[in-house]
Amino acid sequence: MTREYCDRCAVAEHLDALFGSLPPQPAAALAPLREALVAAEHPRTALTWLRNSASARILTDTAATGRLPTHADLDAIAASGRGATQRTDYLRGLLVACGTLPARDEHLAAIERHLTRTLTRHPQYAPLLRPYVRWSVMPRARRRAARRPSTRGRARWAYTRVNSAVAFLTHLAGLGLTLPEATQHHVDHWLAAGSSTSYELRDFLVWTADHGHSSDLLVPHRKKIESDGIDEDTHWDLLQRCLHDDSLPVDVRAAGALLLLFGQHLTRIVSLTTGHLGTHDGHTVLLLDHTPIRLPDPLAALLTRLAEAPKSGWRGNMPGTWLFPGSRPGTHRGTGSMARALAEHGIPIRPTRTTALVQLAQDMPPAVLAPLLGLHVVTALQWRRRAATDWTAYLQARQRALAAGRPTARP
Structure with missing residues (x-):
């Protein structure tokens, strides 16, 4: 008890020394951060962070100038070298969670930073890459973010397109060619020698052709490899475990049920907030896109329990509405961490998702399925076709078994 009291007092004294010389306005803006650090579940950890961490030094150096760090300040530091992004992201999340900095879409900002880093290394490509990202990549990313919170996958989507464009332009430069001189032969040769991500060049070449920077060069769509599903009995057993097995962690149960149903x-699951839960006609509903989904009672109770569960660490004394809060302040849980947790408890991700979507596509037309689950209508149509193919294959197999006089398993 005495040790904890001393550590907590040391945190308060350190913060008083850090913020004591600030003008009233920045000091007031940092007050929520001070309260959160003083109330930290483990004051020794907070004290160690204040004394030793690189992110805390950024805060200390900025406070010494008598002002608050801004997003622009942190962006400039993030671009300064290896590891700087991680340090600034941690401090940024802390300041945003406390209301000291305004929230912004960090995944969109990350795309801008990636473009800046790329152009620093390859300034000769700026006349093509800058307008391509500004007028093609970013508008689509913003439209997507306007419909639902953007994810790390959306940033990787942009990174891959920029990197593919740079790699192809560099390849042409090695041949002594510019983009207007490129032919279909050059594109085909480059695709044959590259990895599957090389096919993301298609987006860049469509844009350059439309704007007169290249001839009409063809990059075929990369074929998606859909995972095989699992049998319905196994799928049902896994769902029952998630809904009713109290030996599983509640976050694993909730994420698994949303996956299976x-x-x-996972990028969508981990970014859900308490705002996605609501009530309608006395029933708990979940809003995945535009259409509220009435939840079965076990899942409704499970998600309510998850939303009301006490949080530990930063999550316990920081405001936030994530259903699956992350270990860093102001963030949701990472998809990698959640994927490992599901796998450890025997819930395969891709096969269960395939089975769930095939079953839903069998029961609902694409025009209903798309706004219900937040799918593009073309994607919903593809799942409908997949479901029809799977059902036809099942009927054919059943007919062959009956003709041979063999018993068949139930569907």
């Missing part, structure tokens, strides 16, 4: 990507 609605076929949601």
Whole structure:
């Protein structure tokens, strides 16, 4: 008790020394951060962070100038070298969670930073890459973010397109060619020698052709490899475990149930907030896109329990509405961490998602399925076709078994 009291007092004294010389306005803006650090579950950890961490030194150096760090300040530091992004992201999350900095879409900002880093290394490509990202990549990313919170996958989507464009332009430069001189032969040769991500060049070449920077060069769509599903009995058993097995962690149960019932990507699951839960006609509903989904009672109770569960660490004394809060302040849980947790408890991600979407596509037309789950209508149509193919294959197999006089398993 005495040790904890001394550590907590040391945190308060350190913060008083750090913020004591600030003008009233920045000091007031940092007050929520001070309260959160003083109230930290483990004051020794907070004290160690204040004394030793690189992110705390950024805060200390800025406070010494008598002002608050801004997003622009942190962006400039993030671009200064290896490891700087991680340090600034931690401090940024802390300041945003406390309301000291305004929230912004960090994944969109990361795309801008990636473009800046790329152009620093390859300034000769700026006349093509800058307008391509500004007028093609970013508008689509912003439109997507306006419909639902953007994810790290959206940033990787942009990174891959920029990197593919740079790699192809560099390849042409090695041949002594510019983009207007490139032919279909050059594109085909480059694709044959590259990895599957090389096919993301298609987006860049469509844009350059439309704007007169290249001839009409063809990059075929990369074929998606859909995972095989699992049998319905196994799928049902896994769902029952998630809904009723109290030996599983509640976050694993909730994420697994959402995966098994609605076929949601983990990126969508971990970014759900308490705002996605609501009530309608006395029933708990979940809003994945535009259409509220009435939840079965076990899942409704499970998600309510998850939302009301006490949080530890930063999560316990920081405001936030994530259903799956992350270990860093102001962030949700990472998809990698959640994927490992599901795998450890025997819940395969891709096969269960495939089975869930095939079953839903069998029961609902694409025009209903798309706004229900947040799918593009073309994607919903593809799942409908997949479901029809799977059902036809099942009927054919059943007919062959009956003709041979063999018993068949139930569907």
